[in-house]
Amino acid sequence: MTPPPSSFTFTVEVSRSTAHLHLAGDLDYDTGDTLVQEADRCLTDHPHLRELRLDCAHLCFCDSVGISSLLTIHRRTTARTVRLRLENSPPFLQRLLDVTGIQQLFAQPQTSQQAE
Amino acid sequence: MNTTTSTETRRDLLWAAVTSRDEHRAADLVLAALDEGLDAETALMDLIAPVQARVGSEWAVNRLSVAQEHAASAITERIIAALAHHPAARVPPTLGRVTVACVDQEWHSLPARLLAEVLTLRGWQVDFLGAQVPTPHLIAHLHNIGADAVALSSSVPTRLPTAHAAITACQAIGVPVLVGGAAFGPGGRYARLLGADAWAPDARAAAHRLAEGIPAPSLATGRQQIDDLPHLADQEYTLVARNRAQLVREVLTRIEDRLPAMAAYTAQQRERTAEDIAHIVDFLTVALYTDDSGLFTTFITWTADILTARDVPARSLHPALEILADELKDFPRSTLLLGQARSALELAPSTTGTPPGVHV
């Protein structure tokens, strides 16, 4: 069997000042752009946004292009003084953020009460 | 000068140097032989090649470790490189231009390397592309360079479909192909099957064939891969190859149901088992590709022998073949192949045949 094509899906929830992106699947070379575009849309469509949360509970894989897309989103949110948070990072993502030395950019909330 | 006796002595000395990882002593030995008048081709073919062959066979019967085998091969590579710079090995190119390469995923580059050196010594201009050359790289090289012929090396039969793709690709741009290596079977039977323009059992024979001249393939008719293997039209190869992972998974799950002892396997042991099953599927697949039942039965009986030698009961092969036969019952050629392999296993003649070039 050929390896399954990398699948990546997300759902968006927006409250008054917070947007939630729930990511699922592989964030990689083929899908990184999609996430950046979606985050951009959240930021432009909701000018009063104060916080963007990326829920990574169902993320299966992330490669360097995936990390690059997270960094791009970080730049865009910083420019609009929107806080960016990664929630429920699976161990592989935490290790990746640790190895690349960028975990401090994505302040992780102590508890993840927002998880559904 | 009694070169025959001294070549034998030198061979033993070289063997001792190579297996004790003494690169300098090994290189000095070969270079000294050249200084004393041994000709470079004899040094390659009657000194270095037999020592390397012995490394392979000693490793196969577990008398050399993987580390020793790799170290020995690395040393041999460097000696060949050193030999190429000796004055005795300087031959101006007077014949045509030949490209020497291993097919994709072929890691054993030494036979191809030896051929490249022998051809250089005989006056060819040689482009040696090394181990595992993806076919697109090979073709790009040929478009740029315009070689008179290509020599392709492959040792593992499971790479035959890839070798076939490489052969037809070269021929499609008008370059004749000579093939060699264990993958092409006894007497080069698969070389003929896959439409190679020539086959040679060793570097000297290959040099001889090239010197005779291999006619360029005719381009006018636009030959295609399927023309060599009309049986591929039944799609069995395609379907089995495409579902390899799923087949392996299925067989693994069902074999675990059947053999309770496997419940205690570590993840690593389980992965080894999965690899063994994948290997069976790979050989079945290539037997479907070549439509050659001998290829599959030889592999199965050889595997049985290896398992027996390792004190692993060969009976674990039976359920794997049985489950595969059940999974593939709608495929007539697969069913036939699996049936033949199972009866060959029943007879279980404990032969010590030549290994079909399997990586373990």
Place this chain on the structure above:
Amino acid sequence: MASTKSTSPAQSRLWDLAPYPVILADEAGTVAELNDAAGHLLKGAAPGANLLDVAPAWLAQAHQEAILRTRLAAQGTRKPPVLASVSGRIAAYSFEAHPTVTQDGSVVWWLIDDTDRRLAEEALATERERTTFLAEASNVLLASLNTDRCMATTAQLAAEYLADVAIVITPVSNGKLPVARAVAGQEADRALVVADPSDLPGLGEALQGFPPVPSRWIDPAALPAWVIPQGFGSTIGSVVVTPLPGHGVPAGALILLRGTERAQFNENEEVFARLFAARAGAALSAARLYSEQSAITQTLMRDLLPPSLQRVEGVEIAGGYRPAGEAERVGGDFYDVHPGSSGQDPSLVILGDVCGKGLEAAVLTGKIRNTLQALLPMADDHQRMLRLLNGALLTSHHTRFATLVLASVRRSENEVRLRLTSAGHPYPLVVRRDGSVEEVHTHGSLIGVLPAIEAHSAETVLRPGDTCLLYTDGFTEARGGPLGDELFGEERLRQALSGCADMPAGAVVDRIQMLASQWLRDGPHDDMALLAISAPHTNHLSAVDGTTRGRYTA
């Protein structure tokens, strides 16, 4: 001898009505009777004349054979034989002649004009031959993207099917005209000729692609000597120069020559030559574009390809690289080894990974490698090097980053001392001689995105048989295995490395690459680079004394 009485006047009137020429001749070939049509057709034919004088040779001969066979038959079964019809030309026309034998042994020839059918058949056969030729020529021409081979093939095909000699000329390069010349039935030869294309009327125009029609009526005497290949013995009778149209730009010109003994090129043949030229020109132009492109790519890539390594200052270093795309040679992974400026100075080894793949990523690796090379004077201060590199790469345009490991490598007695600094890169691994595998805990941030970075070095010592492995995530992220979709992962990499204890660096690289490649099989993958640093075994130093150490140094 004439036996005219066998035909009645009634018969001869009927023959006059026949829509074909009819002629009756006796055993001696003397014309006994003929109708008006036959009289018009065969000049001088009249009763009493002999067929040998008034009929074409093929008919006269057929008559003799018919008489002979009739006689032989008469001696045997007495049954008149069935005679086969013959055909041939009479003046500008073509006829089928059907014989019938009369009772007295004379033969009547019924001549049926089949000129139109014959012409149509000939035209069809020629057309078929040409279509087949053009189809085959396309197969042959399109097969190779090698310009030399393509020129030679074009010349050979044209000489074989269109002329006696064919010459392909491509536009001037470096002041010379590239030429391929072929005589029918012989191999083409290739040459670079110093000549002015305007020496041959029509050639200059054809090389400029204008006018887009062949030039004929060229005086063969005007041919410059370099045009005619060695192997051609006879005198040139006719010349045609045809442009080879390329994709938008002219690909070259085709000169066709025929010897004096052959007919000159007619209009029909010229049209056909043009059809061939269109195909050959397209193939030649594709080959030229390909070779130009690949020359550019090769020039640009020369600096992007990883270096080949062996032994630096008594330390074994080996590298391996496999780019993501099958057709690519460069990508986002890179490594470099810079030997120390003196024997005491450590060498600097670099391995890194730019996110992304293909040429775009490769261009950034080139920039990084150049920058690091410029920073070599401060190679002992990894942190400073990384800070400067980070500053050089920062841009607001994108967040494409790099991760890398710097390793300062110094041989000390039998040992190799390493100082390693990771900038956001996976931990270097060390396999000891006993097979145990350790991570080297150097830690730092990735390069090229953050305004400020940090990096912490770590040190380790390799003893003979130990190897340090730097690798990119292409290995750990390789998907495959027996079940098809599993990641190779760090754990398998450690196990694989554990099996490489006590191997030389080159063998470690080969083995890890082989295992990863077997894991992947034919599946897609990212760029994969690795670099092994080993402390060499020292037994050869003790085994070889100082005087006989030999010339061999790796």
